[in-house]
Amino acid sequence: MIRVKGKKINGFLYDSLETAKNDLEDDEVIVMNDFDTFVIIRKEDLEKVSLAGYSRLDI
Secondary structure, X not given: OEEXXXXXXXXXXXXXXXXXXXXXXXXEEEEEOOOOOEEEXXXXXXXXXXXXXXXXXXX
């Protein structure tokens, strides 16, 4: 889960990019805010989490 301005954005946290890639579905993207953790979120939440410093990974 990611909190942005007090609101919760649901996601799945991974420490392995390969595992995250394997679990990724069509309506989801992988974002990160450091080099050790990856979060799968819904595409519709991408703009919200980018305001909190998360970046989308282009895979």
